[in-house]
Amino acid sequence: DVKVTQSSRYLVKRTGEKVFLECVQDMDHENMFWYRQDPGLGLRLIYFSYDVKMKEKGDIPEGYSVSREKKERFSLILESASTNQTSMYLCASSLYGGRASGANVLTFGAGSRLTVL
Amino acid sequence: DAKTTQPPSMDCAEGRAANLPCNHSTISGNEYVYWYRQIHSQGPQYIIHGLKNNETNEMASLIITEDRKSSTLILPHATLRDTAVYYCIVGILTGGGNKLTFGTGTQLKVEL
Numbered sequence: 457d458v459k460v461t462q463s464s465r466y467l468v469k470r471t472g473e474k475v476f477l478e479c480v481q482d483m484d485h486e487n488m489f490w491y492r493q494d495p496g497l498g499l500r501l502i503y504f505s506y507d508v509k510m511k512e513k514g515d516i517p518e519g520y521s522v523s524r525e526k527k528e529r530f531s532l533i534l535e536s537a538s539t540n541q542t543s544m545y546l547c548a549s550s551l552y553g554g555r556a557s558g559a560n561v562l563t564f565g566a567g568s569r570l571t572v573l
Numbered sequence: 574d575a576k577t578t579q580p581p582s583m584d585c586a587e588g589r590a591a592n593l594p595c596n597h598s599t600i601s602g603n604e605y606v607y608w609y610r611q612i613h614s615q616g617p618q619y620i621i622h623g624l625k626n627n628e629t630n631e632m633a634s635l636i637i638t639e640d641r642k643s644s645t646l647i648l649p650h651a652t653l654r655d656t657a658v659y660y661c662i663v664g665i666l667t668g669g670g671n672k673l674t675f676g677t678g679t680q681l682k683v684e685l
Contacts, residue, residue: 460616491675496677497677498660498675498676498677498678499617499660499675500675501674515674546616546617548616548617560605560607560622560664560665560673561607561619561622562609562617562619562673563619564616564617564618565616566615566616567614567615567616
């Protein structure tokens with residue numbers, strides 16, 4: 457019954473490495489999101505996408521980029537990983553907001569815990 | 574996005590009702606109130622949402638005040654498995670890039 461799948465549960469990378477975090481959803485959702493979660497700071501939105509090839513910056517986009525080439529897949533890219541990007545990364549998806557009530561319900565993946573050394 | 578205020582932590586005895594408050598005094602007329610919870614080491618899970626009326630589903634009840642400036646999530650018979658961080662969020666259904674902004678939530682601890 458898994459609906460949002462994040463490719464890696466745990467990753468360890470070195471400073472300066474390029475890191476790809478992959479997220480796939482099987483619910484035909486238009487919207488996809490990447491959050492990061494840090495102790496005491498809650499969930500913070502990095503980027504979101506409301507259509508294929510469309511993306512918008514969230515609250516903390518610096519140091520990140522995203523790719524949405526197919527509707528079901530949303531990738532988060534760290535071009536040059538730094539230690540302050542050590543965090544839990546959460547992907548989520550939702551239906552398009554223009555539809556009936558409930559469209560803004562987010563379904564989250566299990567998370568990817570990234571450690572940058 | 575409207576902001577929400579929640580107590581950082583609450584305790585509840587197993588079997589009793591857990592009432593989690595949330596203030597959202599700057600909520601706009603077309604913004605919904607959503608509740609999610611996050612059990613340790615898992616992604617957040619949707620619980621319930623509402624606009625003006627009180628709502629109930631198999632997980633919880635949502636009570637929204639008449640002025641919509643605050644709400645309460647009620648878990649009628651809390652169990653140990655309800656121990657989690659509970660997030661209250663307000664959001665708007667718009668075309669294109671709708672998004673929800675999470676705060677730090679309330680850590681609910683259910684004890685025997």
